[in-house]
Amino acid sequence: MTAEIDLFGIFIPTPIVLGILAYVIKAGLSRLLARWPLGRRMCGQPVYEIAMFVVLFAALVRATTFLNP
Numbered sequence: 001m002t003a004e005i006d007l008f009g010i011f012i013p014t015p016i017v018l019g020i021l022a023y024v025i026k027a028g029l030s031r032l033l034a035r036w037p038l039g040r041r042m043c044g045q046p047v048y049e050i051a052m053f054v055v056l057f058a059a060l061v062r063a064t065t066f067l068n069p
Contacts, residue, residue, distance in 0.1 A: 014064065022056040 004011040030049060034040060042048055 015061075018060045018064065019057060022053055022060055025056050026053045 004013050005017055029052065
C-alpha cells in the first residue's frame with residue numbers, strides 16, 4: 001500500500017481514502033440489503049454493518065497492496 005495519495009498538492013493518507021470508499025460501498029450495500037426481506041429480518045444489524053465495513057476495508061487494502069507491489 002502506498003503511504004499517501006497526492007490530491008492537488010495535498011497528501012492524504014491512503015487508509016483514510018480507503019475508509020471513506022469502504023463506507024460509501026457499505027452504505028450502498030446496506031440500502032440494497034434493506035430492500036430484501038432477509039436483510040430486514042437480520043438481528044444484530046449494527047454488528048453486521050460494522051463487520052461489513054471491516055471486510056470491505058480489508059478487501060480494499062488487500063487490493064491496493066496486490067496492485068502496488
